[in-house]
Amino acid sequence: MNISRQLDTLLQDFPNCETVAFADISTGLVLCSSTRKTMSRGQLDALCAAAIELLNGKQASLASATLDPNGNAKVQEALLMEDGLLNIFVRSSVVSTEALCCICVPEIEIDSFIDRACSELANFDTD
Amino acid sequence: MNDINRLKSKLEKLGAEEFGAKSDGHVFKVSNLDEVMTVMLREIDETLLGRELEFRNDRGDMIGLEVSGRRLLCVSKVLPERLATSFKSLLKVATFDAHGPEIDDMARLLDAFSEEATKLKVTSHGLSRAMGSSEVGCSPDSLAQAWSLDAVETTEENEESAVASFLASCRDIASAWIQLKEGSVTRKSGDEALIERLVSLASDGFSIPDIGLKQGGNSAEAKRCIVLRSPSLEQHSVLFAENENRAALVLFPAENLSQVISKWHSAVA
Numbered sequence: 001m002n003i004s005r006q007l008d009t010l011l012q013d014f015p016n017c018e019t020v021a022f023a024d025i026s027t028g029l030v031l032c033s034s035t036r037k038t039m040s041r042g043q044l045d046a047l048c049a050a051a052i053e054l055l056n057g058k059q060a061s062l063a064s065a066t067l068d069p070n071g072n073a074k075v076q077e078a079l080l081m082e083d084g085l086l087n088i089f090v091r092s093s094v095v096s097t098e099a100l101c102c103i104c105v106p107e108i109e110i111d112s113f114i115d116r117a118c119s120e121l122a123n124f125d126t127d
Numbered sequence: 128m129n130d131i132n133r134l135k136s137k138l139e140k141l142g143a144e145e146f147g148a149k150s151d152g153h154v155f156k157v158s159n160l161d162e163v164m165t166v167m168l169r170e171i172d173e174t175l176l177g178r179e180l181e182f183r184n185d186r187g188d189m190i191g192l193e194v195s196g197r198r199l200l201c202v203s204k205v206l207p208e209r210l211a212t213s214f215k216s217l218l219k220v221a222t223f224d225a226h227g228p229e230i231d232d233m234a235r236l237l238d239a240f241s242e243e244a245t246k247l248k249v250t251s252h253g254l255s256r257a258m259g260s261s262e263v264g265c266s267p268d269s270l271a272q273a274w275s276l277d278a279v280e281t282t283e284e285n286e287e288s289a290v291a292s293f294l295a296s297c298r299d300i301a302s303a304w305i306q307l308k309e310g311s312v313t314r315k316s317g318d319e320a321l322i323e324r325l326v327s328l329a330s331d332g333f334s335i336p337d338i339g340l341k342q343g344g345n346s347a348e349a350k351r352c353i354v355l356r357s358p359s360l361e362q363h364s365v366l367f368a369e370n371e372n373r374a375a376l377v378l379f380p381a382e383n384l385s386q387v388i389s390k391w392h393s394a395v396a
Contacts, residue, residue, distance in 0.1 A: 050338040054353065059336055063355045063365050066328045067378075079354040079384075080338070081391060106392040110385045 003124055007034035010120055016108035020117075022124070023048040025055060026097035035103075047101045051089040054078035055099060077114060081106060090114060092121040154248045157184075158295040160241040161316075164274055167237070168267040170249055172197050177254040179203055184244035190236065193254060198264030202233060210239060222265040230265070230273050289350050290373040293394035297377060300386050302363060304377040305329065317378070321363075325376045328365070333376065335367055350395040354388070356381060370395070 007020050011034045021033035021044055030044045054060060060075040067073070074096060080087040086106045092098040100117045155166045163182075170180055177195040191204035201221050205211040211218070214236045220229050294304055294314070303317030305325045312329065315322050335353050352368035364384060366377040368391060379387050 046338075053336045053338045054355065057336060059333055059353070059367075060355060062328060062331050062333045064357065066324050066331065066333075067363065067365060068357070073357045075355045075357050077354075077356040079356075079388070080335075080351070081353075081388065082349060082351040086388065106388060110388060111382075 003032050004034065006120055006123065007032060010034070010116060011036065013116070014104070014108060014113055017102055017104045017113065019047070019103040021047055021101045023051060023099050023101050024097055025052045025091075025099050028052060030101075047087070047103070050080065050087060051078070051099050051101045054080065054089055055091050079110075086110075088114065088117070090117040090121065092124070093118060094122050098124070154246055157241070157244055157247045158292075159298055160238055162295065163237055163241040163244065163247060164234075164271075166247050166249065167192070168271055170194075170251075171199050171270075172267040174251070177258055179252045179254055181250045181252070182240075183248045183250070184240060185246040186244060188240050188244075190240055195254070195258060195262070195264065198266050199270065200258070200262050200264045202229075202236070205236065210236070213239070221262060230270065234274050288373050289370045289394045290368055290375045293368060293391050294375055294377070296390045296394065297379070297387065300383040300390070301377045301379045304375055307374040307376070309372050321378050325365075325378060329376055333367060334374075335369060352391050354384065356384070366391075 003022055007022060010020055011017055018037060019033065019035035019039055021030045021035075023030045025048065028045070028048055030048050033039065033044055055075050055078055060078070063075060064073045074091065076091050076093070078089045080089075084106070086104045086108065088100075088102040088104055088110070090100045090102075098121060100121055102113075102117065104113070155162075157163050157166060163184075167180075167182060170182075171192070171194050174180065174194045174197060177193075180192045180194055181189060182192070183189045187207070188210060189204070189206040190202065193200040193203045199222050201219055202214075202217050203219065205214055205218065214232060217229055217232045217236060222229055222233075290306065294301075294306055294316075297304065298316070301317060303321035303325060304315065305312050305322060306314040307329060310329075312326060315326075335351050350368075350370040352366055354364055354366045356364040362381055363378045364381050364387075366375075366379065366387060368375045368377070377387070
């Protein structure tokens with residue numbers, strides 16, 4: 001199954017997820033996306049930029065440095081809740097520069113959604 | 128409480144005293160023992176003349192405190208009879224310092240009084256007895272220290288702040304949290320070592336970055352939170368929530384993520 005189909009299936013399996021985008025967070029490029037609503041290129045780029053800021057930015061460094069005694073932990077998952085929407089960003093455990101950027105409603109089953117997102121990301125690199 | 132409300136409250140109290148009118152009292156939203164204690168200490172702190180303050184919860188329980196010169200003199204009455212019997216040794220016993228056994232007993236009384244209480248009504252009456260010159264009483268600061276209350280929060284926080292109500296609802300699912308107002312820590316709770324880390328994180332400038340997802344930019348009124356998770360962060364996730372000039376930093380076990388998000392969603396709804 002190609003990545004585009006996998007994203008469509010993820011969206012189909014989680015009705016409370018509105019948009020999911022696969023991004024390279026080292027370059028800031030959205031490589032593939034699936035969405036229930038119209039998203040402009042600019043909106044997808046903003047979503048990717050948010051992933052970069054939250055997973056690799058200053059706040060992620062501060063959290064890692066303060067909370068990890070060894071100081072080398074990478075933030076794997078980040079959530080932003082604002083205006084009744086829950087943005088979920090999940091970094092690949094296989095390729096740390098790849099991530100899924102998702103727009104959901106807060107009622108989503110967060111734990112199972114993140115587990116599924118992690119396994120999808122791992123599948124992208126093994127398929 | 129802002130200055131206008133504080134002045135209005137004072138005028139109402141003065142009016143009641145001067146003209147014998149009965150105050151309807153003030154009602155506060157409470158959700159735990161700390162909040163009940165905080166309301167009581169603030170009321171004591173605002174009482175200059177000799178008064179009997181009556182605190183009545185929404186279950187019908189009542190505690191009367193004799194207060195003067197911003198100091199607690201004694202517990203004057205307790206209702207219902209069941210509570211009064213259990214804490215009989217406390218009634219009418221003068222409080223001199225914060226280390227006496229009556230202060231510990233009072234904390235236990237308040238614990239029982241706070242159970243399942245969601246509202247606290249406070250009324251005030253003139254003292255029906257003359258005060259003795261040896262009645263020193265106990266200050267709210269000493270009581271707060273004896274009861275391990277980290278800070279006395281304003282009633283405005285209890286009534287209006289989404290951040291405060293979120294923190295109150297996280298009591299059982301967070302490992303540690305700090306509340307910030309204009310960058311200063313106003314309240315804290317939980318494991319001391321974790322609190323230190325949160326304070327350090329706050330002083331390093333941890334906040335929600337301006338990531339521009341919201342069209343039209345981020346306003347000060349926005350209610351936003353971020354959660355960062357890593358398997359290596361000692362199994363904890365860190366949350367930063369903000370609304371207007373108030374913010375919170377929370378550390379919670381990773382498995383509580385969905386509950387924490389749900390609590391924030393409810394607090395801002």
